[in-house]
Amino acid sequence: MRxxxxxxxxxELPSLRSIRSTQGVPEALASCHTAMIGGYVLEGHVPAEDVRKLLAERPEAVGLAVPAMPLGSPGMETPDGQREPYETLLILKGGGTRVFARHGQAAP
Known part of the structure; x- marks a missing residue:
C-alpha cells in the first residue's frame, strides 16, 4: 500500500478477531491482514486500485475483502508470475457481500 x-x-496484534468482530467483518471473510481506512475495513490482500475506487465511490458498506490469499494478489506475487483469478468483495452492513471487482479473469 505504501x-x-x-x-x-x-x-502487529496476537489476534485480529476482536477488531473484525467490532468492525462487522464476517468470520468467513477473515484473512491474514485487517486494515482501516476512511471509515472502511480492508480484509486480506485488497488491491490499491480497489481501495481508491472504494474511497471515491463511498458506498454504504463495511469495507472490502479478498479472502483466501490468492496467488498474484498484492503481496502474494510469485517469482514465475503465476496468478489466480479472484474477486474483491464489498462487505455489506449486516454481513452480506457482493462482488466489487474481479482480477485476473474476464468480466462476465
Whole structure:
C-alpha cells in the first residue's frame, strides 16, 4: 500500500478477531491482514486500485475483502508470475457481500 501512495501504520496484534468482530467483518471473510481506512475495513490482500475506487465511490458498506490469499494478489506475487483469478468483495452492513471487482479473469 505504501508503494501505491498510501500512508500505512502497522500494528502487529496476537489476534485480529476482536477488531473484525467490532468492525462487522464476517468470520468467513477473515484473512491474514485487517486494515482501516476512511471509515472502511480492508480484509486480506485488497488491491490499491480497489481501495481508491472504494474511497471515491463511498458506498454504504463495511469495507472490502479478498479472502483466501490468492496467488498474484498484492503481496502474494510469485517469482514465475503465476496468478489466480479472484474477486474483491464489498462487505455489506449486516454481513452480506457482493462482488466489487474481479482480477485476473474476464468480466462476465
Amino acid at each position: 508503494a501505491a501512495g498510501f500512508q500505512a501504520r502497522v500494528n
